[in-house]
Amino acid sequence: MRGGLCRLWNPSGRDDPKVQPLLTPAQVAVQLNVDTATVGELIARGDLRALLISPGGQWRIAANDLSEYIEQAYKTADEVIKILDPLNEWLELQRTAVSTSQHGRRHGPSSTVVP
Secondary structure: OHHHHHHHOOOOOOOOOOOOOEEOHHHHHHHHOOOHHHHHHHHHHOOOOOEEEOOOOEEEEEHHHHHHHHHHHHHHHHHHHHHHHHHHHHHHHHHHHHHHHHHOOOOOOOOOOOO
16 A cells, blocks of 8 residues: 555656645645645535545645645636625615715705795
């Protein structure tokens, strides 16, 4: 088993272009700018693919799986922005309308005299 793992894992990736380096959760956390607990949660939810290496039960993430996760996260963010943009435009129009109507009001008692 150990020899198989050594053949699969190639940190430099120079010998075989199909071989991806395996990253620790700590390395992934640095890449994503999160803590290692968040990486563990992503793995537990199935959002981030990972390999459980035994003995020891240590998680490793293939570099291409991390790249796919990041790409999907950007796509999801773009979809959310597309949904929220019209709402933001509507809210801005509402703010402008409220601001305009407040500037046109007279404050205090009316100064018109009724005959």
